[in-house]
Amino acid sequence: MDARSRRSRVALTDAVYRLAVEKGIDHLTVTDVAAEAGVSRDTFYRHSADPVELLCGALQDELTESVSAYLAMPVASGGDDSVFLAPAMAVMEHMRDHTPIYRQAPGSKSGARLIAIIEAAARQVIETHLDNHPEIVPKQLLPMTDVIRQMSLGYASSGATAAFFAWILGEDVDDVRHHAEVVLASGPEWWLGLPEPIATPRRPGRGAAGSTD
8 A cells, every 4th residue: 555545544544433433333424534534535435335344444453453462372371360361451442442433332233343343353362362272172172173162262252242342331441451350250261271170060869968868
């Protein structure tokens, strides 16, 4: 991308961010975004097919850059912080920077696209960690077939995404670290490299609670 195209892209991104807050995502138009950016409609279409695509693409690029540094994480080694704390905070700080936009997700016809941005980032971090550290998988999930893998990734990434949106829709979006720790504490420990044995329920009988002996 040449310098002129980069300037246009930056102007369009800044414009769509502002208008998404001022007018709402569902009311974005090519004419408004182009005018706000000071470019022609033809220039707009050289960068994106529609305003929501432009908005979501910009958010996606920004978030991808934020979490890219955390894709080669070590497995947990007894430290105080989870290996997922920093990337979780990166996602949440990104959402906080665009709070008025992400808070529109529940009532917007484009809400699913905003949610997909966050879930894709969460899944990328979790999936890369699993690929790098297959040893964290507890024996109860072995052999990890593709179905089991997709179930585990879906559960972890969608659960984290739901938690992130519950947080951004709340009143306290300042204490990112604390709420990131809440998200991690709510997830399965084995992702952190600390597999816990799954207890088998004991049946009533000799030596068990409820025994009549």
